Structure formats: C-alpha cells, structure tokens
Amino acid sequence: MRLVTRGFKGRPRDASVSDRLPPGQYLVRDFPVLSAGPTPHTPLSEWTFSINGEVDEAKRWTWAEFRDLPSETITRDLHCVTKWSKLDTTWEGVSVDTLLAGVVSAADYVMAFCDGGYTTNLPLEDLTGGKAWIAFAYDGQPLEPEHGGPARLLVPHLYLWKSAKWVRGLQLMNDDAPGFWETYGYHMYGDPWQEQRYSGD
Amino acid sequence: MAGAAVQRRLSWRVGEVAELVDETPRVRSLVMSVQDWPGHLAGQHVDVRLTADDGYQTQRSYSIASPPDIAGRVAVTVERIDDGEVSPFLAGEVQVGDMLEFRGPIGGYFVWDVAAGGPLFLVAGGSGVCPLMAMLRHRAARASTVPTRLLYSARSLDDVIYRDELDRLAAAADGLEVSYTLTRAQPVEWNGYRRRVDRAMLEEVAWPPWEQALTFVCGPTPLVESVAEALVQLGHDAARIKTERFGPTGG
Numbered sequence: 366m367r368l369v370t371r372g373f374k375g376r377p378r379d380a381s382v383s384d385r386l387p388p389g390q391y392l393v394r395d396f397p398v399l400s401a402g403p404t405p406h407t408p409l410s411e412w413t414f415s416i417n418g419e420v421d422e423a424k425r426w427t428w429a430e431f432r433d434l435p436s437e438t439i440t441r442d443l444h445c446v447t448k449w450s451k452l453d454t455t456w457e458g459v460s461v462d463t464l465l466a467g468v469v470s471a472a473d474y475v476m477a478f479c480d481g482g483y484t485t486n487l488p489l490e491d492l493t494g495g496k497a498w499i500a501f502a503y504d505g506q507p508l509e510p511e512h513g514g515p516a517r518l519l520v521p522h523l524y525l526w527k528s529a530k531w532v533r534g535l536q537l538m539n540d541d542a543p544g545f546w547e548t549y550g551y552h553m554y555g556d557p558w559q560e561q562r563y564s565g566d
Numbered sequence: 567m568a569g570a571a572v573q574r575r576l577s578w579r580v581g582e583v584a585e586l587v588d589e590t591p592r593v594r595s596l597v598m599s600v601q602d603w604p605g606h607l608a609g610q611h612v613d614v615r616l617t618a619d620d621g622y623q624t625q626r627s628y629s630i631a632s633p634p635d636i637a638g639r640v641a642v643t644v645e646r647i648d649d650g651e652v653s654p655f656l657a658g659e660v661q662v663g664d665m666l667e668f669r670g671p672i673g674g675y676f677v678w679d680v681a682a683g684g685p686l687f688l689v690a691g692g693s694g695v696c697p698l699m700a701m702l703r704h705r706a707a708r709a710s711t712v713p714t715r716l717l718y719s720a721r722s723l724d725d726v727i728y729r730d731e732l733d734r735l736a737a738a739a740d741g742l743e744v745s746y747t748l749t750r751a752q753p754v755e756w757n758g759y760r761r762r763v764d765r766a767m768l769e770e771v772a773w774p775p776w777e778q779a780l781t782f783v784c785g786p787t788p789l790v791e792s793v794a795e796a797l798v799q800l801g802h803d804a805a806r807i808k809t810e811r812f813g814p815t816g817g
Binding site for chain 2: 367368369370371372373374375376378388389391397398399400401402403404405447448481482511545546548549550562563564565566
C-alpha cells in the first residue's frame, strides 16, 4: 500500500546521506536518550562483567580487569527503532570476541543483562566476528550514565535497543527467548535494513 | 520487568482526520477516525508514515492522547518544531478529511489502566503530557477514583496543553489533583510553582514513598533524568518509576 500524503513534501533529498539511512529513518545531529526507567548508578568498585549461562565455565571481570583488556576504537552509524539515525559515531570498547575467547559453549543465543533489570536477546553469531563491543567511551570521553555508562553493549548493525545500556553480562542460551522490549512486541532480531521494528515485520 | 507478549503483526492502517484541535499556539491535536482499530492502552504510541508524491517516505512516533474508551478514534498531539520535517506539516498543513497512514498500538511498558490501580503519580514536561493525558482521560471515562496527582511543567500558562480539560478534570474532585509549574513566564496572580521541577517540589507533590505509587514521567531528557533520579533519592522504588522521553529531535 502506498498512500501519498496530500501536501507532504519532506526535506530535500540528499543522496549522500540517504544511502546510509535504513527505511523509515531520519537523520539527527544530537544524541537522543531513551530508557524505560531511572538511570542506574553502579559504583565502579561494585561493577563486574559476567559471561554465564550455557558455558562450561563462567567468566567474570572487575572494572579494572575489564579495562586492562585490549580495546578498539570503532566508528559506526546508529539506528534507533524510534526512527532516528546518527552517522559516524565513535566509540571505544572491548570486542565481544575478546571476552568470549576461550569460552566453551554450544549455545546459539545470548541474553544481555543490565543494571536496572533491562535485558535484550541476540543470536550469538551477531556478537562475534568483530560485530559487537562492550563500549566504555563515546567521542573520546567516558560513557555518560544516561547513554549507558559505565559500559554498554554496542551492536550497531541492529536497532539500538539491542545495544543494551548499563550492561553487566551476557547469558548464553541454547534457545532464543525474548528480552525486555521483545516481550512488548518488538522484533526478536531487529535488522534496521529489513525494517524489523515489531514482531511480524 | 515482564509483561504480556504481543505477537500480533502491526499492519499499516489509514485514518481519516476527523478533527483538528489547536491546543496552544505551537501544538495541535489530530483526531483520526479509523476502522477496525484493535484498541490500545493509555500510554501506547503509533508510528505515522508520510509519503511524498515522488515516493519518499518518513516516519515518526507519537503517543496516543485519546483514551482507549472511545472506539474507532485515535488522537495524537503534535508540537511544531520550527525546523522539523514532519511536525510543521502535521501541526500546520493537515486538514480535516485528509488520510494519514499509521500503525500501532506500540509499546506495552509505559501504560496504565484502571485495573492497575494506584495511587498514580504523573510528571509531565511540555508535550510529554500527551501519553499521561490518555491515562487521565481513561481514568475519567471509567469514572475511576484512583488517587492521582499530575505535576506538569510548562514554559508558560499559554504553553499548557489540554489546560481547560485538565482544569475541568481536576474540578470534578474525584481524587485527581493537578499542579503546574511555569518555568519561564507566570501570570500576575500565580500561586503555582515557578521553577524547574526539583527535589523539594517532588517532596511536596509526590505521594510519600510508602504509598508505593505507580509513577510515570514523560518529557525532555533533562527533566526525565532529574525527576527519576530525585524520586529514587527520596526513597521511591525505581522499579515503579516508568519513563519516556520526548525530545524535540528532528521533529
């Protein structure tokens, strides 16, 4: 169905940008904040990052141990299901490959879990192969709490709700299960280029 | 943090604009008539899709301002962002009889219905009042007496959206109290608040923490962040504070 909206013209088309905008998205210059509840403030002295669930041996890092891991600078476009996209954002983080090195598991799925109770589910293969990071800096500065600091998952090829803020660990699972927004009808996978916003898209 | 699964596919629908309501100089409500609307919960939103005649499309999300109790009607309230792509069109150019594509309802967390009970504490900044208004309209439509307090921050009295209706609802004395704070300009004889929402104001207006109120905060990010943080510091259970952001972003 294509209903032309009477009188709607839209912004001048910009081909240099539109190639990078998934369907239904528009460009922003600022960095909007979205979250379902109060921003948690976990002291770094109490912060840990865990890999657990369907693994032979669970792993855990303190903040100091986590920050001693090799990190990378990553520049990627972000796409939020609420329609905004932001281009060329620069992050610093630890590759999930680094965290999963040496983990023995037959799991195919992951539930990311966070301070504040937020969760989101992803296929394990979307977190490996240089596609996902635990980011602790944005634009050269420590990640602010309202943007997920001290550390958030960064999976830029999926809608941004999959890049869980305040992430505290990854639970490996044999079977897929819905996380927080997925329970409320958001898509289990969330590919912006397929416009997988909601269940059934 | 768990809820009922929604596994229905959200298909695009066409609504006919049945009524336009100028709420403030910058804000207009669009009431759409839609067939086979499956119903919604107060607090949910819709995605609106606009298509230009060359096929270009863009989408925006808007909270539903109408209560679920009016069948076949979906109202959204749009604040005009001057350099926005969509809001000047929706809040300025759309006419009664126009057709708009949208889908929903979307979201199931920032929602309230009378069965959820109370007491209820609603904090709005600017057009963040829209989903909260759906809750108040639902409450009124169901003749609920759930103790409810709305704290609404606006720049001036002229910027208060739904002002007459809010005053009417509060005058019913059915357990709803409405407090305003006007942050930039106040009428000469104004005995309401005249500053940004802060901890002292919340201490006066919010239910005491032991009441275990259901709290919904909606507005621009700085307001949502500071209100949610202050409520947690005052001893409110973070798990009962639900937030939603209304940024004038890209409009």
